[in-house]
Amino acid sequence: MIEIAHLLAVADAYKQATSLEDVTVSHRLFGDSKKLAALRTGSDITLGRFNAALHWFSANWPAAAVWPDEFNRPEPTAPTNTPTEKAVA
Numbered sequence: 362m363i364e365i366a367h368l369l370a371v372a373d374a375y376k377q378a379t380s381l382e383d384v385t386v387s388h389r390l391f392g393d394s395k396k397l398a399a400l401r402t403g404s405d406i407t408l409g410r411f412n413a414a415l416h417w418f419s420a421n422w423p424a425a426a427v428w429p430d431e432f433n434r435p436e437p438t439a440p441t442n443t444p445t446e447k448a449v450a
Contacts, residue, residue, distance in 0.1 A: 365400050367432055368411060371418050372397055378426030389421075390414050 376386055387397035391414070400406065406414075412435075419428075419435040428434045 363432075365405070365411075368414055369397070369400060370429055371415065371432060374426070374429050375418055375422070378423045390417055 372383075372386055372390070375381075376383065379386075383397050384394040388394040390397070391410070396404075396406070416435045416438065419437045422428060422434075422437065
């Protein structure tokens with residue numbers, strides 16, 4: 362079963378590969394610099410945000426970094442700014 366701990370493990374691997382701070386990754390990922398910290402202390406997110414976050418990581422994963430073996434990587438797409446952005450018509 363996939364859970365928040367898996368998303369946090371991918372976030373930690375991304376942070377290690379990019380040398381970015383938690384707040385920076387959180388802002389890029391959710392548009393909220395405090396969301397990853399909140400998840401680390403037991404907060405929750407919707408399934409849609411969870412899946413969007415994994416897809417964001419996959420699309421923005423550094424080429425030289427190795428995706429964590431424990432988790433299936435979603436098919437990468439073109440890099441995006443944040444998974445919470447809405448298309449403007």
